[in-house]
Amino acid sequence: xxxxxxxxxxxxxxxxxxxxxxxxxxxxxxxxxxxxxxxxxxxxxxxxxxxxxxxxxxxxxxxxxxxxxxxxxxxxxxxxxxxxxxxxxxxxxxxxxxxxxxxxxxxxxxxxxxxxxxxxxxxxxxxxxxxxxxxxxxxxxxxxxxxxxxxxxxxxxxxxxxxxxxxxxxxxxxxxxxxxxxxxxxxxxxxxxxxxxxxxxxxxxxxxxxxxxxxxxxxxxxxxxxxxxxxxxxxxxxxxxxxxxxxxxxxxxxxxxxxxxxxxxxxxxxxxxxxxxxxxxxxxxxxxxxxx
Amino acid sequence: xxxxxxxxxxxxxxxxxxxxxxxxxxxxxxxxxxxxxxxxxxxxxxxxxxxxxxxxxxxxxxxxxxxxxxxxxxxxxxxxxxxxxxxxxxxxxxxxxxxxxxxxxxxxxxxxxxxxxxxxxxxxxxxxxxxxxxxxxxxxxxxxxxxxxxxxxxxxxxxxxxxxxxxxxxxxxxxxxxxxxxxxxxxxxxxxxxxxxxxxxxxxxxxxxxxxxxxxxxxxxxxxxxxxxxxxxxxxxxxxxxxxxxxxxxxxxxxxxxxxxxxxxxxxxxxxxxxxxxxxxxxxxxxxxxxxxxxxxxxxxxxxxxxxxxxxxxxxxxxxxxxxxxxxxxxxxxxxxxxxxxxxxxxxxxxxxxxxxxxxxxxxxxxx
Amino acid sequence: xxxxxxxxxxxxxxxxxxxxxxxxxxxxxxxxxxxxxxxxxxxxxxxxxxxxxxxxxxxxxxxxxxxxxxxxxxxxxxxxxxxxxxxxxxxxxxxxxxxxxxxxxxxxxxxxxxxxxxxxxxxxxxxxxxxxxxxxxxxxxxxxxxxxxxxxxxxxxxxxxxxxxxxxxxxxxxxxxxxxxxxxxxxxxxxxxxxxxxxxxxxxxxxxxxxxxxxxxxxxxxxxxxxxxxxxxxxxxxxxxxxxxxxxxxxxxxxxxxxxxxxxxxxxxxxxxxxxxxxxxxxxxxxx
Numbered sequence: 001x002x003x004x005x006x007x008x009x010x011x012x013x014x015x016x017x018x019x020x021x022x023x024x025x026x027x028x029x030x031x032x033x034x035x036x037x038x039x040x041x042x043x044x045x046x047x048x049x050x051x052x053x054x055x056x057x058x059x060x061x062x063x064x065x066x067x068x069x070x071x072x073x074x075x076x077x078x079x080x081x082x083x084x085x086x087x088x089x090x091x092x093x094x095x096x097x098x099x100x101x102x103x104x105x106x107x108x109x110x111x112x113x114x115x116x117x118x119x120x121x122x123x124x125x126x127x128x129x130x131x132x133x134x135x136x137x138x139x140x141x142x143x144x145x146x147x148x149x150x151x152x153x154x155x156x157x158x159x160x161x162x163x164x165x166x167x168x169x170x171x172x173x174x175x176x177x178x179x180x181x182x183x184x185x186x187x188x189x190x191x192x193x194x195x196x197x198x199x200x201x202x203x204x205x206x207x208x209x210x211x212x213x214x215x216x217x218x219x220x221x222x223x224x225x226x227x228x229x230x231x232x233x234x235x236x237x238x239x240x241x242x243x244x245x246x247x248x249x250x251x252x253x254x255x256x257x258x259x260x261x262x263x264x265x266x267x268x269x270x271x272x273x274x275x276x277x278x279x280x281x282x283x284x285x286x287x288x289x290x291x292x
Numbered sequence: 293x294x295x296x297x298x299x300x301x302x303x304x305x306x307x308x309x310x311x312x313x314x315x316x317x318x319x320x321x322x323x324x325x326x327x328x329x330x331x332x333x334x335x336x337x338x339x340x341x342x343x344x345x346x347x348x349x350x351x352x353x354x355x356x357x358x359x360x361x362x363x364x365x366x367x368x369x370x371x372x373x374x375x376x377x378x379x380x381x382x383x384x385x386x387x388x389x390x391x392x393x394x395x396x397x398x399x400x401x402x403x404x405x406x407x408x409x410x411x412x413x414x415x416x417x418x419x420x421x422x423x424x425x426x427x428x429x430x431x432x433x434x435x436x437x438x439x440x441x442x443x444x445x446x447x448x449x450x451x452x453x454x455x456x457x458x459x460x461x462x463x464x465x466x467x468x469x470x471x472x473x474x475x476x477x478x479x480x481x482x483x484x485x486x487x488x489x490x491x492x493x494x495x496x497x498x499x500x501x502x503x504x505x506x507x508x509x510x511x512x513x514x515x516x517x518x519x520x521x522x523x524x525x526x527x528x529x530x531x532x533x534x535x536x537x538x539x540x541x542x543x544x545x546x547x548x549x550x551x552x553x554x555x556x557x558x559x560x561x562x563x564x565x566x567x568x569x570x571x572x573x574x575x576x577x578x579x580x581x582x583x584x585x586x587x588x589x590x591x592x593x594x595x596x597x598x599x600x601x602x603x604x605x606x607x608x609x610x611x612x613x614x615x616x617x618x619x620x621x622x623x624x625x626x627x628x629x630x631x632x633x634x635x636x637x638x639x640x641x642x643x644x645x646x647x648x649x650x651x652x653x654x655x656x657x658x659x660x
Numbered sequence: 661x662x663x664x665x666x667x668x669x670x671x672x673x674x675x676x677x678x679x680x681x682x683x684x685x686x687x688x689x690x691x692x693x694x695x696x697x698x699x700x701x702x703x704x705x706x707x708x709x710x711x712x713x714x715x716x717x718x719x720x721x722x723x724x725x726x727x728x729x730x731x732x733x734x735x736x737x738x739x740x741x742x743x744x745x746x747x748x749x750x751x752x753x754x755x756x757x758x759x760x761x762x763x764x765x766x767x768x769x770x771x772x773x774x775x776x777x778x779x780x781x782x783x784x785x786x787x788x789x790x791x792x793x794x795x796x797x798x799x800x801x802x803x804x805x806x807x808x809x810x811x812x813x814x815x816x817x818x819x820x821x822x823x824x825x826x827x828x829x830x831x832x833x834x835x836x837x838x839x840x841x842x843x844x845x846x847x848x849x850x851x852x853x854x855x856x857x858x859x860x861x862x863x864x865x866x867x868x869x870x871x872x873x874x875x876x877x878x879x880x881x882x883x884x885x886x887x888x889x890x891x892x893x894x895x896x897x898x899x900x901x902x903x904x905x906x907x908x909x910x911x912x913x914x915x916x917x918x919x920x921x922x923x924x925x926x927x928x929x930x931x932x933x934x935x936x937x938x939x940x941x942x943x944x945x946x947x948x
Contacts, residue, residue, distance in 0.1 A: 002508050005538070009504040034744065082931060091938035093744065094691065098884050099934050101877050105927035109340060109920035117344035117920075119526045123559040129539040137539045212501045212533070213558070215526045217342045220873070221499065231748055256505040262468045262495045262770075264505075266759030269752040273737065276749035280741045339919025347919070371909060372919035377773075378870060381863055382666070386909060389662035406775050407865045415662070428775060468762065469771040470867070 004135035006253050012142050012211075013225075014249025015149040018242045019204035020226030021233070022153060023197030025241035026160075028230070029173035030186075030193040033093040036100035037078055039223030040107035041198045045071030045205025046214035047111055050120045060124055067209075068202035075198020078103055079191055104219055111216040121213040145207045152203055153242050156196070160238055169193055173236070228268050232275045234285025243283060247271075330367040331608050333358075333601070334387035336398035336408070337423075341374035342499050342524055345552065346400050349591025350422050353630070354397055356584060357601035366608065369393060375400055377407030384408040388415045394608065395420065395618050397600045400593070401523075402426030402470040409436050416615040418622065420603065420640075422596035425570075426474050430639040435619055437636055439599040439629070440570050441644030443471070446547070447478025449646050450568045454517050454545055455486045463492040463515035465506060465531060467522045472498075475521045475547060491515050498523070501530040504538065511540045521547040525554035532561040551592050556654050565651045566659060570631065571595055572647055577630035599629035603636075665790045667906060672797035673859045674898045676804050678882040679891060680851030685880075686888035686945070687812050688844040689824025691747040693876055694734065694754035698727040698849040700761055700871030702856025704768055707777045707866055716780040720857050727853025731846035735838065754876055761868040773867030780861045797858055804851060808891055820844055821889070824945070885933055887943025896941055904929060 020042060027035045048070035052063030082099055091099070130137035160166035171179040172189045180186050208218070225248060227235075233244020248268055255267035275282060335354060337347040351370070358368055369391050371383035380399050387393045388411070395418040399405040405424040412419035413433035420437040421429070427444045429436060454462055462483055466472035472495065480490045492513035494506040510518060518540065522528045528550045535544065546555075548569035555562045573581065573595035581590040607621035626635040632645045649656040681695045702723035709719035738749045761768050768774070780787045780796070787793050811817050822830045823840050831837045860866045878901065886897030908922045937943070 002512060005508045006505060009502075009508065012504070013502050034747075082935075085935060086938055089935070089938040091934070094747075094880075094884050094888075095934055095938055095940070097747075098877075098881050099931060101881070102927045102930040102934070105923055106931070109924040109927065112340060112344065112920040113917055113924065117340070117342075117348070119529055119554040119558075121529065121554075121558050123557075127533050127536050127559060127561045129541070130537045137537065139537050142537075212530050213526065215342075217499060217526070218501070221501075224873075227748075228752075231745075253505040257509065260495070260763065261506045261509070262497075262763040263759060264500075265497060266756055266763070269755040269759070272752040273749055273756065276741050276745055276752065277737050280745045280749075340923050341919075344919060351915070368915075370915040370918055372922060374919070376869055377863070377865065377867060382670075382906060383909075385666040386663050386906070389664075389666075403771065403773055403867050403869065406773060407863060407867075409775075410864045426772075428772070432775070470773065473765075473770065473772060 002135070004133075005137065006257055007250065008133070008136035008138050008142075010250030010253040011146050011246065012138070012249070013253065014229075014246035015146045016204055016208060016211075016222070017225045017229045017245035017249055018153060019149050019200050019207070020222050021230040021241045021245040022156060022238060023200040024223070024226050025230040025235045025238060026169070026193045026200075027197045028235055030169055030176075030190045031083070031087075032176075033083075033096040034100065034227065035078075035083075035197075036097060036223055037103035037107065037219075038075075038100075038197070038201060038226065039219030039221075040104050041071050041075045041078070041201040042205045042208065042222055043107060043111060043214070043216065043219045044074040045202040046209045046218065047115060047120070048202075049206055049209050050122055050214050053122050053124070064206045067206050068199055071202030071205055072195055072199045074107075075194045075201065076191065079194040084187070084191075104223075108216050108219060115216070117216055119213050119215050120209075122209060124210060141210060145211060149203075149207065152200070156200065157238060159196075165192065169196075225268065228272050230282075232271060232282055234282025236281065237284040240282050240284030247283070330364050331613070332367050332369060332391055332393045333604055334384070334391065334393035334396035334398070335368055335370045336373050336380055336383045336387070336396060337400045338375040339370070339372035341376070342526070343375040343400060345525060345554070346423060346523070346592055347372075347375075349594045350398075350400065350597035352581070352585055353422070353590065353594035353597030354601045356580065357598045357605060360602070361605050361609065366605065373399060373404055375404050377404050380404035380408040381411055384411045384417075384419070388412075388417050393417065394613060395604050395615070397422065397597070397604065399424060402429065402474070405429060405436075406432060406470075409433055412436060416619075418604075418615055418618045420600045420622070422600045423593040426470055427478075428474075430641050434640070435615060437600075437603075437619075437622055437640035439596045439603065439631065439634060439642055439644075440593065441646075442641055443474045444478050445644065446568065446570070446646060447475050448482040450475075450519060450545065450547070451479050451482035451486060451488075453566075453568055453648060454519065455483060455488055457517075457543070459517035459543065460488045461491045461513075461515045461517070462488055463494070463510040463513055463518045464490060465494050465496070465503070465510060465518060465520050465522075467498045467524065467527065468495040469498050469523070471523050471549075472521045479519060479521070496527065496531075498527065500527055502534075503527070503531050504534050507531070507534050507538050507540060511538055515542055517543045517545060519545045519547075520550060523547075523549035525549075525552040528552065528555055529558040529561070532558065532565070536561045548592055551649065551656060553589070553591065556651060556656065559654075562651045563654070567649045567651075567656065569647050569649060571645055572649070572656075573598075573630045574632075595630035599631050599634050602627070602629055603634060662790055665794050667902060669790070669794050669797050669862055671898055671902050672794070672801040673855050673862070674879070674882065674902060675801045675895055676855035676858070677852055678879055678886070678894045678898055679804055679808055680848040680855070681879055682883045682886070682889065682891065682894045683808060683812070683820075683851070684845045684848035685883055686890070687817065687824065688820045688841060690841060690845060691743070692734075692750045692845065692848070693747050693880060694750035694752075694757070695848065695852055695879060696871050696876045697754040697757035698730065698852035699856040699859075699875070699879075700757060700868070701727045701730060702853030703860035703866050703870070704761065704774075704856075705853070706857035707774050707860045708767070710778050710780075710861070711774070711776075716778075716861070717782055720780070720854060723857040724850040724853035727856070728846040728850040731849040732842050735842045735845055739838070751876070755873065758868055758872050761871060768868070771867060771869075773865055775865045777860050777864045777866065779864070793862055797862070800854070800858060805891060805895070812889075812891070821945075824889075881930065885930070885940055887937075887940030889945045890940070890942040893940055893942030900933075901930075
């Protein structure tokens with residue numbers, strides 16, 4: 001069997017999931033609800049990139065920045081327009097979850113209305129047979145995607161670990177009541193985590209468009225994989241969420257190799273259940289601040 | 293809950309109920325003098341959701357045929373179903389009992405057509421699908437017709453196509469749905485019967501965009517040809533890209549789901565792809581489609597959509613009005629449609645022909 | 661009016677399904693996102709049994725009982741999880757079962773679906789016309805609602821509410837919390853199972869797409885929009901959420917934007933309802 005190839009396949013998938021999962025877990029930790037529309041933010045970013053590149057004829061680099069900016073704004077808008085008013089009116093986390101799903105429908109259909117339902121590719125790189133790397137065929141683009149996502153994730157981790165913003169965010173995540181008492185504006189921090197998480201979703205969007213393409217329907221699948229990764233790795237821990245995403249990417253590809261490939265998705269959910277049964281807080285999760 | 297909110301909820305409920313009662317009452321009232329008005333024809337199919345591009349393409353074909361009869365003779369009523377069974381059932385029930393349509397064109401996905409079929413039979417309304425290729429539809433009832441040939445035909449045709457090009461070791465990549473499974477069963481069985489070998493048979497979800505591991509399995513099986521069966525352009529493009537990246541350098545064949553502009557627009561990955569497809573239309577139809585749709589080529593099943601509407605037109609111009617009359621008229625029809633000769637057998641199926649197209653310089657051209 | 665008749669049947673089936681979910685989710689506090697799996701189990705059981713020649717009443721009861729048998733399993737595997745984690749574990753359970761419906765070809769025929777499910781026959785009386793079916797499903801829904809109303813206002817129902825609000829307190833009273841949860845979930849699963857059976861025999865065709873994540877979203881939306889632990893809320897929300905997309909069919913939209921515009925309106929109206937009543941239409945309890 002092609003162990004190297006399967007590992008490569010898993011890492012490529014895992015890198016994208018990790019970028020989605022990191023934002024998802026950040027938003028979950030400060031806000032304590034499942035932001036299911038997070039996948040839609042990726043879609044918005046993907047279409048922004050496509051527009052920037054093909055409609056406004058921006059160079060790829062500028063189009064990518066544009067995409068991240070638009071995704072960030074979209075994420076901020078979901079918080080300001082939908083989530084924050086709901087929270088202020090005392091909505092429970094299950095209502096917020098439903099609101100996220102409604103937003104998912106909203107974005108998907110707005111995009112169909114504005115751009116049509118067909119597949120958008122930018123064909124920036126010519127697809128060629130990949131280079132041989134330790135026995136696996138991978139394209140230079142795929143190598144850069146894996147390396148760049150690791151880089152972004154490390155940068156993000158350093159930001160969370162050492163910067164003042166990061167420490168404030170973690171304080172709210174660990175104990176929002178205590179953070180509020182010590183004078184931290186928790187709403188501001190929650191908003192900030194939407195901004196940061198959505199920016200990561202924007203970066204994921206750029207990679208996805210370059211590697212695959214953009215369609216209005218990409219959101220649901222991504223958010224399910226992203227949140228499975230986050231939960232398996234430990235949603236309360238950022239490195240955990242990232243690790244979990246790579247784990248999901250690898251396991252689904254190894255599973256598809258050994259089992260009939262129709263079970264590829266079932267493998268992820270099976271893993272999710274196993275983890276929730278054996279170790280509900282995930283690989284690296286901590287119980288601190290978890291809502292019981 | 294205080295009294296104001298109770299009151300407000302009450303008002304909302306009353307308004308919603310009154311609105312629904314009113315709309316339904318209006319529909320009821322308007323349909324009475326229908327005998328002199330236009331004949332209403334329903335259309336169901338995906339206009340949102342992942343299969344929406346097929347729905348839109350068929351809709352254009354249907355509209356072209358609708359324009360051929362005198363204005364005011366027929367009126368089309370569109371309902372979106374997202375290609376889902378439950379929605380198709382709702383839409384068909386609504387079209388039959390509220391709009392009192394004489395016939396319905398649609399559903400696109402076989403599963404949704406099968407779900408809607410019992411309703412059409414029960415209410416004796418013709419349902420004529422331009423795109424559902426499941427072999428099971430042949431037995432779905434006397435009111436169920438289609439202008440697209442059954443997969444039992446295309447599967448065998450595809451197997452012969454691959455075999456006659458000299459390939460003996462075939463790998464199949466198919467989507468895990470009604471369409472993919474049915475097609476693959478026939479294709480694989482026929483290919484083995486011809487004396488070839490099916491070395492790999494891998495499946496993926498209808499909207500998966502990461503099929504690398506399935507392609508890796510195919511690569512390991514060392515086929516000399518790969519047949520891709522999928523009904524979603526997004527997945528088709530992703531699979532073609534990944535086949536190329538993983539270095540599977542064999543001849544590629546595809547089902548008609550790949551005959552989409554998205555596939556040619558995806559750049560060099562589709563070059564050389566051979567697509568067996570239900571007819572994309574006579575040259576006359578293609579020219580007319582271009583003229584009426586800003587130069588766009590007909591999409592998948594546009595010609596079949598046109599033929600479905602044309603068949604309904606002919607039945608209605610012949611004086612048929614009730615479902616029973618239209619069904620009988622359809623059985624007697626025989627005409628040259630956009631997709632070839634159309635005459636329905638006792639199962640409501642057409643014989644249909646297939647085109648073989650090959651992608652050259654980013655465009656589909658007929659293969660010799 | 662067959663269309664209205666049809667929608668009322670759908671409403672009746674969804675009331676049985678959603679009321680069951682509200683029993684486990686709203687009244688007992690088990691945030692169960694895998695409820696649709698029970699619905700699917702019921703539909704497949706009933707369809708396969710009647711096609712094998714088993715009389716409808718037996719198949720109908722079997723569909724509920726088999727679904728109920730999965731409840732203790734789900735409770736045992738999710739025993740240690742709570743809150744959001746319980747929601748995720750149950751969602752995973754639902755998604756795995758959906759994968760099984762989709763891939764166990766020899767039993768469920770996978771995506772090919774099962775056509776030609778016979779009309780129900782009760783003691784020689786075959787329910788064929790839409791109106792008979794409507795009567796049948798409304799009687800079932802009414803029985804279920806009456807039963808649940810009695811149950812939830814009984815001492816037992818209050819005990820279930822106590823499990824939701826203060827699990828430890830109930831345990832200290834010497835009650836077996838795990839068993840109470842199991843009973844509540846098993847009953848919910850039974851209701852979902854019979855709802856699945858009614859739905860399958862009504863439409864006469866089933867395939868796995870009827871039991872996927874979009875259906876989970878729908879049914880959870882119903883319970884949340886209606887309000888937790890409120891049967892009145894569940895009934896109103898089913899009526900609202902089933903009729904809303906259908907009413908939107910009557911809004912004259914240009915056919916070029918019809919599909920997505922209808923979905924968009926649905927999403928916006930759902931969001932507005934949530935904004936207007938963040939605890940659901942008739943909700944009184946909040947889960948935290």
